Amino acid sequence: MVTSLRSLLRVGRPAQHPVAFAGAGGRTWRDFEGHVAALCRRLDSLAGERWVVFLEDSYAFAVALLALAQRGRVAVLPPNGQPGTLSRFCESADGAVFDTVERGAAVGATVPVVAALQQPVPAEDWSDLDPDASLIEFFTSGTTGDSKRIAKRLRHLDDEVAVLDELFGGDCAAARVVATASHQHIYGSLFRVFWPLAAGRSFSARTYLHGTEVAAAAEGATALVSTPVQLKAMAIGDTLRELPLSAVFSSGAPLEGETAAAVFNLTGIAVTEVFGSTETGGVGWRRRQGDVDAPWQVLPGVQVRAGTDGGLEVSSPFVSAADGDWFAMGDRVELVAGGFRLGARMDRIVKIASKRLSLPEMERDLCLHDHVAEAALVVERRGMEERVCAAVVPSQAGRVALDELGKVELSRALGDHLAGFFDRVLLPRAWRFVDALPRSAQGKLPASAVRALFGAQADSPVLEPIVEAESTSDGVIERRCVVPSDLAYFEGHFDSFPIVAGVVQLRWVVEAARALSGEAPRVAAIEGLKFKQPLTPGDRFEMRVEHAGGKIRFAITRDGETLSCGRLVLG
């Protein structure tokens, strides 16, 4: 049974009811009311409607959103927490709610910045909220790479939370909610914060990055809110085995059938996949057991149809733009009884020299070659015309071929392979061989990121690791990375056995610390430095960097084994 967000504070819960755990410790309903009341009081002294909200702590996020709503303000959620992004968002807002006021200074915010968690004060006599009030503005990167603003009213979220609880509430009845998905995006905000809050389930204030942390946090019945890229890593790392999971959710990008099967084998839980978009909210869901191409079921209240162009169109109570209108999702669709099957993204069907080409189809055919593990294609202007460009993650055999034949010959071989299926003008004109595709932390593979591989910088030396996932909380930044095999630093270290030199690892730690605090740390000394195991090309590793008490502690680990660690003393 859910309590709508609009009346949650007025209806209330028992004082000791658990609201959140982890992060700064357990939080009860009494804490929550006190924190919301305190932030409301703080907001009363500050004018302005639109407030940038970027928080590491999901409990603080719940506090900030409810307080802003109580005071008729709008939460503006930037798509990421990069200092440049926050600074830009602050310029067009009236204020900002961050974990700390210092963060505002670090990003050079010129608007009032308040900390989400103020000293609690006694609760107010709460009143219901206006369901039509604007509550949140999400920003999503459109296909062109520009951020697109998507405003949500309170009732959009309340309606969707009610539907989620109706469908899946029974599965997670007494569960605590543990999340690896960020609450700054619509999926995480709904599944790990608003829904548990409305349903009275305790949720993790921290965003976990590693399977081992999820395992440690999973006490008693646990619902896991994750993303495809994180589930894949956890399934490979075997950390989900025998966890007391009662539900596993995945959204934000397509979940590979293999990953769904692996999670099921490890946990006995069929992943609940949710398909939707920031604009529409949830549209469909499915649980695959065996049938990799199982159709999506439509969420209650949502209507779907095939547009004249064969694309999926959605009418939904959760659609924010023009309520009641049909929204084009941009995916090809096949309607089936009770649901739909998704085809390729429509923007992935292109025309080259007036010949139609399905990029996903060519990607599939490229992957049939045993030198290819993964491939992503984009269309870019080369010379006077638009051409296909291919980014390829070589397989083990492909890596050997790349070393022995070189890039030109391998590209030619792959082109010849494709020539068996496609007209020559459709063949990729430019090739990049990479260690990993440039996926976002949500597991999305933006065309702009793939396109960037073909930009002018493509030939500049590779100095940084590939960051596959990142989370920050309480002065800690954690990154899951891959060592690029074309790292410039391998030059001379050592031809027969390339390793990432210690000084390079330190450089990466300093870079992570800079991302954490917004400014480069001034290192005065290094203490307790240990390099225990070598880090080699293609290695997947985890880096934890903690900034506390004038020191930066770091550890680089691989599958739980510490490769290096130490402390940077700041001057």
Place this chain on the structure above:
Amino acid sequence: MEAPDTIEADIKTLIVDALALEDIEPPAIETDAPLFVEGLGLDSIDALELAVVLEENYGVKIDDDPERNQVIFASVRNLAEFVRQNRAK
């Protein structure tokens, strides 16, 4: 009077620049090697683009005559020969 090989070298540079070819330097294109498919791997879009840049650079007009064009575009040497015979005096 230009050195006989200059046009060949210039055409190689034009090919690499105009078609944004990667991983190949102009001198590495063999003067007598086939440009299309099994040789440099160019295709029909490239042929159109090459025709445009040849016209821009040398004032030569390449007509829509598939048989004749097959000969003209066979190699850098043939292209250069065509330019020498037809360029604006």
